[in-house]
Amino acid sequence: MTQNTQQLIRSRNSSRWIHRLARWISPPAPLVMNPAEPRDFPLGRWNLYLGGAGARVPGYVNVDLVAHPGVDTVADVKILPFPTGLFTRVECDAVLEHVRDPEAAMREIERVLQPGGFAHVVTPFCHPLHRYPEDYRRFNIPALQAMSGSLELVAAGWRTGPTATLLAVVIEYVKLLFPGNAWRAAAHLAVGWLTFPLRYLDLILLRRPEAACLGNHCYVWLRKPEAGRPSPTSR
Template sequence: MAPLAALRRLAAEDHRHPQFNAHVATLLDSVPPPGLCLSVGGGPGRPHPRLTNLNIAPFANVDIVGDAHALPFAGGSVGGVYCEAVLEHLEDPNRAVAEMLRVLRPGGLALAATPFLQAFHGYPSHFQNFTTEGHRLLFARAGFEVLDCGPCVGPAYVVTSLVSTFLAQFPPRLLRLGDRWLVRHPRAAMLCSTTYVLARKPAAAPN
């Protein structure tokens, strides 16, 4: 029973790419208090207490009600932007990323994680997913300097999440343990569940 319990604990852990987790720390460190680190689409969860959640409705843990397509902040007033599992739900992600660029201070970081191979899900709808290259271009076209991009959650999660759509039982989740190794594979981006992009507003860019 003890080995099974250990496997369950491991399967429940966050197996995102270590580089993505390092970028989360870098983003937060780049915005010392009382600077604003905005989580676009955040809530009801709060991945870190430093994040200020913005969403379209007053869900639990939502600090600011607003639209990602028209962020309620002055240009250059936000220290950093975090956006996880949100861009797939936006009708116009190009406009939303342009808004992130507008509100960021010069040199500010934006970190996004967005599904690539996931089934239709979520609220208010699900419009698109992004490959690593598509994710990179989304931010580059908006005017960001893309510093890094790659797989965030790996191939094993793709398999288990799709299978779990039909099989709501424990054994498929054990396969997610494979992402401890597969998410680091050089070809993980070809079959990853989500991708990430870390971008910076150029210092000379206008607000």
């Protein structure tokens, strides 16, 4: 397991006082989620959550490259150990940028979805490097659409907007000015707390199509066609 993945998991789950303190004083995330992102696509008996190391995802089979509490199956998203057409819903949130061959991952998502099932794919577009365990590339909505194969696009948009991009870059930039992890952590605390109120500007900016030029994370909802059934109306 890489150090970044370990840190991600530790910061979420550890009950040691030092980690509890770090969670308590850490600034709010520099982002707000777009309230217009749809969430209400149906779940079924079997649902798949990709890349959920350290997270509890009730109702899903949680698959990750690393074995950790919360992970049900250790596997590479490019070679999923499940039969074709098993899952009603697949969640793939901030995983494809870490996969060397994201097209192969999308083909596996397409394969394991049942006809009529939905995949929710979220990826960063303008976002600093983050290695879990590696960070290969960025995607916008046309890039996700181009990889969707036979899956139909039923909804697409920006989850987090230009202000999230700006604040994430400023925080990483200021951290670069300081030597050593302790100074960088202090810079993160100071800049994070000072700048986070600006994140609410995205509630305005995310309504503008031009926000795509600095979008932070985008989403698509994709549906596997059912043979002989008409496509649903796009959102």
